[in-house]
Amino acid sequence: xxxxxxxxxxxxxxxxxxxxxxxxxxxxxxxxxxxxxxxxxxxxxxxxxxxxxxxxxxxxxxxxxxxxxxxxxxxxxxxxxxxxxxxxxxxxxxxxxxxxxxxxxxxxxxxxxxxxxxxxxxxxxxxxxxxxxxxxxxxxxxxxxxxxxxxxxxxxxxxxxxxxxxxxxxxxxxxxxxxxxxxxxxxxxxxxxxxxxxxxxxxxxxxxxxxxxxxxxxxxxxxxxxxxxxxxxxxxxxxxxxxxxxxxxxxxxxxxxxxxxxxxxxxxxxxxxxxxxxxxxxxxxxxxxxxxxxxxxxxxxxxxxxxxxxxxxxxxxxxxxxxxxxxxxxxxxxxxxxxxxxxxxxxxxxxxxxxxxx
Amino acid sequence: xxxxxxxxxxxxxxxxxxxxxxxxxxxxxxxxxxxxxxxxxxxxxxxxxxxxxxxxxxxxxxxxxxxxxxxxxxxxxxxxxxxxxxxxxxxxxxxxxxxxxxxxxxxxxxxxxxxxxxxxxxxxxxxxxxxxxxxxxxxxxxxxxxxxxxxxxxxxxxxxxxxxxxxxxxxxxxxxxxxxxxxxxxxxxxxxxxxxxxxxxxxxxxxxxxxxxxxxxxxxxxxxxxxxxxxxxxxxxxxxxxxxxxxxxxxxxxxxxxxxxxxxxxxxxxxxxxxxxxxxxxxxxxxxxxxxxxxxxxxxxxxxxxxxxxxxxxxxxxxxxxxxxxxxxxxxxxxxxxxxxxxxxxxxxxxxxxxxxx
DNA sequence: TTGTAGGCGTTATCAG
DNA sequence: CTGATAACGCCTACAA
Numbered sequence: 243x244x245x246x247x248x249x250x251x252x253x254x255x256x257x258x259x260x261x262x263x264x265x266x267x268x269x270x271x272x273x274x275x276x277x278x279x280x281x282x283x284x285x286x287x288x289x290x291x292x293x294x295x296x297x298x299x300x301x302x303x304x305x306x307x308x309x310x311x312x313x314x315x316x317x318x319x320x321x322x323x324x325x326x327x328x329x330x331x332x333x334x335x336x337x338x339x340x341x342x343x344x345x346x347x348x349x350x351x352x353x354x355x356x357x358x359x360x361x362x363x364x365x366x367x368x369x370x371x372x373x374x375x376x377x378x379x380x381x382x383x384x385x386x387x388x389x390x391x392x393x394x395x396x397x398x399x400x401x402x403x404x405x406x407x408x409x410x411x412x413x414x415x416x417x418x419x420x421x422x423x424x425x426x427x428x429x430x431x432x433x434x435x436x437x438x439x440x441x442x443x444x445x446x447x448x449x450x451x452x453x454x455x456x457x458x459x460x461x462x463x464x465x466x467x468x469x470x471x472x473x474x475x476x477x478x479x480x481x482x483x484x485x486x487x488x489x490x491x492x493x494x495x496x497x498x499x500x501x502x503x504x505x506x507x508x509x510x511x512x513x514x515x516x517x518x519x520x521x522x523x524x525x526x527x528x529x530x531x532x533x534x535x536x537x538x539x540x541x542x543x544x545x546x547x548x549x550x551x552x553x554x555x556x557x558x559x560x561x562x563x564x565x566x567x568x569x570x571x572x573x574x575x576x577x578x579x580x581x582x583x584x585x586x587x588x589x590x591x592x593x594x595x596x597x598x599x600x
Numbered sequence: 601x602x603x604x605x606x607x608x609x610x611x612x613x614x615x616x617x618x619x620x621x622x623x624x625x626x627x628x629x630x631x632x633x634x635x636x637x638x639x640x641x642x643x644x645x646x647x648x649x650x651x652x653x654x655x656x657x658x659x660x661x662x663x664x665x666x667x668x669x670x671x672x673x674x675x676x677x678x679x680x681x682x683x684x685x686x687x688x689x690x691x692x693x694x695x696x697x698x699x700x701x702x703x704x705x706x707x708x709x710x711x712x713x714x715x716x717x718x719x720x721x722x723x724x725x726x727x728x729x730x731x732x733x734x735x736x737x738x739x740x741x742x743x744x745x746x747x748x749x750x751x752x753x754x755x756x757x758x759x760x761x762x763x764x765x766x767x768x769x770x771x772x773x774x775x776x777x778x779x780x781x782x783x784x785x786x787x788x789x790x791x792x793x794x795x796x797x798x799x800x801x802x803x804x805x806x807x808x809x810x811x812x813x814x815x816x817x818x819x820x821x822x823x824x825x826x827x828x829x830x831x832x833x834x835x836x837x838x839x840x841x842x843x844x845x846x847x848x849x850x851x852x853x854x855x856x857x858x859x860x861x862x863x864x865x866x867x868x869x870x871x872x873x874x875x876x877x878x879x880x881x882x883x884x885x886x887x888x889x890x891x892x893x894x895x896x897x898x899x900x901x902x903x904x905x906x907x908x909x910x911x912x913x914x915x916x917x918x919x920x921x922x923x924x925x926x927x928x929x930x931x932x933x934x935x936x937x938x939x940x941x942x943x944x945x946x947x948x949x950x951x952x953x954x955x956x957x958x
Numbered sequence: 959t960t961g962t963a964g965g966c967g968t969t970a971t972c973a974g
Numbered sequence: 975c976t977g978a979t980a981a982c983g984c985c986t987a988c989a990a
Contacts, residue, residue: 346721536893675966961988973976
C-alpha cells in the first residue's frame with residue numbers, strides 16, 4: 243500500500259480552490275472501508291448488490307456510508323462497467339409544444355428510476371439528429387428518439403450499439419411507442435359527417451414524417467367508411483406560419499372541413515381564414531392533431547385529435563429502462579416490442595355543423 | 601509491462617453481447633500509440649493540448665486517430681480531471697412554456713460549445729429542486745437554475761461546490777441572468793395611462809418568486825410616475841386556472857386595467873372575464889408578462905411585457921461555460937457578474953382605450 | 959463470506 | 975520533446 247499523501251486530510255483542510263473538484267461528498271469506498279474496518283471490495287459489494295455480504299457487515303458499511311454521506315462516483319463506476327445510468331432524448335424541435343409533454347414524461351420517469359436524462363434536439367434535420375445521437379452514444383446507456391428525422395437504417399445502426407426506443411414512428415426491429423391514430427380519427431370524421439360535411443381536406447406535414455403518412459391513411463380510411471370525399475393538401479412547414487400559407491389551397495379545394503397534420507398548422511390556418519372573413523365553424527370546420535398547449539386558447543377553441551404525449555414520453559422511458567435492466571424479453575429475433583397508445587377526439591368549437599351558404 | 605491478455609483482440613473479435621459496452625469506436629489511445637509508433641502518453645498530449653508535441657508526431661497521431669476513428673472516453677477522462685463537459689439545467693416546471701425558450705437557448709449553446717446538457721425539473725418545489733441539484737452535482741461541471749424555488753442560502757451552498765448561474769432571480773455572490781423589468785413595465789403603464797386608465801391592478805405570482813416581487817415594484821414605480829393608482833391582488837397559482845380564479849377579485853377591485861405576474865394568469869383571467877360578458881379591451885385592459893408561446897392565439901391577442909427568454913437561456917449557458925473555462929473574471933470577492941437583458945412591451949389587442957361605461 | 963490484485967482509459971508528474 | 979509510471983474510484987475474478 244503506497245500512501246504518498248493523505249488525500250482526506252488535504253480535502254478537508256485546503257479550501258484553496260474555489261470549487262472542490264469532486265463537488266460532492268468526495269468520500270470513497272476506501273474511506274468507508276477504513277471506518278467500517280473492512281476491505282474496500284467488501285464495501286463495493288455491499289453497496290451494489292445487497293445480497294453478497296453478511297447482514298452485520300452490511301449494516302456496518304451502510305452506517306459508515308451514511309455518516310460520510312458517501313455517493314458513488316458515476317465516472318469511476320462507468321469506467322469498468324460501461325453503465326452510466328443516463329439516457330438521451332432527442333427531439334425534432336425543442337420549441338414545438340408537441341414535445342413538451344414528451345420531454346416531461348421522459349424526465350419524470352427518469353428521475354423516478356434514478357436515471358439522468360440528457361436532452362438534445364435535431365432542429366428537424368436528419369443530419370443534425372445523427373450527429374447528436376453519435377455524440378450521445380459515448381455517454382448514455384440508451385436513447386429515445388422522438389419523431390426522428392433520419393432514415394430507418396441510421397436508426398437501426400444506432401440501435402445495434404445501444405438500446406433505442408422510438409416515439410411517433412415505427413421502425414422494424416426497434417421498440418416503438420406510437421399513438422394509434424385510428425380511434426381518434428374515426429371519431430373526428432364521424433363527427434364531421436354527422437354535421438353535414440361531404441368533403442374534407444387533409445393538410446399533410448413534412449414528407450419525412452412517418453406520422454403524417456399514418457394520419458393521412460387514417461383520414462382516407464375513415465372518410466371512405468363514412469362516404470366522404472377526402473383530398474390531400476401539402477404544407478410548407480408544420481408551423482403556425484405554414485398553416486397560414488396553406489389557407490389559400492384550402493379555400494380552393496372546396497372542402498368544408500379540414501384536418502391538419504398538427505395543431506400548429508390548424509391554428510395558423512384558422513387565423514388566416516378568419517382574417518379573410520370566414521366564420522368558423524359555420525363556414526368551415528377545422529380539426530388539428532395532438533392537443534398541444536394553447537389549443538384551447540384560440541377562438542373558437544380548437545377541436546383536435548389528442549395524442550397522450552406525456553404517456554408516450556414516460557412509456558418510452560419505461561420501455562428503455564426495462565430493456566436496460568433486462569426486465570423485458572428482447573423479442574424473438576428482430577421482433578421488438580411496440581407500445582401503442584390511444585388517441586381520442588377532443589371536441590371544441592372549431593368544428594361543428596355546416597351552415598347553408600348565405 | 602504486464603500484458604495479461606490482449607484487450608484489443610478481444611474487443612474486435614467478440615460480438616457476443618448484443619450491444620457493445622462502449623458503444624462507440626472503442627479505440628483507445630493505446631491503439632493509436634501502437635499505430636503511430638509512439639507512447640500512449642504522447643498521444644494523450646497531442647490530443648488534448650495541440651502545443652506540447654512536435655508537428656510531425658502530432659500529424660502522425662492525428663492520422664492514426666482518424667483512421668481508427670477514435671473518440672475519447674468521457675468517463676476515463678473525467679476520472680483524473682473531474683471535468684465532464686456537462687452542465688445541468690433545472691427548471692421550475694417543464695410544462696410551463698416560459699421555460700421552453702430557456703431550455704432551447706441553453707441547449708443550443710451547449711451543443712455549440714460541445715457540452716452536454718442534463719435537464720431536470722423541480723416541479724415548483726424547493727425540496728425537489730435541492731434533491732435534483734444534489735443528484736446532478738456528481739455528474740456536471742456546473743449548474744443553471746431557472747427560476748429557482750429554494751432559498752438563497754441553499755443556492756449559495758451549491759454554488760460553493762460548482763459554478764452556478766441563476767436565471768430570473770438575483771442571488772448575492774452568484775452570477776445571474778435577469779430581465780430588467782423597468783423598460784417594459786414603464787412602456788406598458790404609459791400606454792395604459794395614455795388610454796385613459798386611472799387604476800391598475802397587479803396580480804401577483806407565487807410568494808417565493810423573486811420575479812413577482814420585482815414586477816410589482818416596477819408596476820408601483822411606473823404607476824406613481826404616471827400618477828395612476830396601483831393595487832395588488834394575490835393569485836393562488838401562476839397558471840391559467842389561477843387566472844380564472846382571480847377574476848372575481850379583479851372585478852371587485854374596480855381597476856380598469858390589470859397586469860398579471862405572467863401570461864398564463866392573463867389568459868385565464870381573460871377567459872373568465874369574457875365568459876362573464878366583459879368586452880376586452882373596451883371595458884378592461886389586460887397585460888401579461890413574458891410573451892409565451894400562444895400569447896397571440898387568444899382573442900383578442902394578449903398584450904404583454906416580453907422577456908427574451910431564449911436569450912436568458914443562452915446567456916446563462918455562455919456565462920457558465922466562460923466561468924468554467926476561466927475566461928471570465930471571478931469578480932472581486934463575492935461580487936458576481938450579473939447579466940441584465942431588456943424587456944419590452946408587445947402591444948396587442950388585449951389592452952387599449954377604455955370606453956365610457958354604457 | 960471476505961481479502962487481494964489487476965484493470966477500465968485518461969491525465970499528470972517525472973525523468974530522460 | 976517524449977517515455978515511463980502512478981494515480982483517479984470502482985468493479986470483479988480469483989484466492990483465502
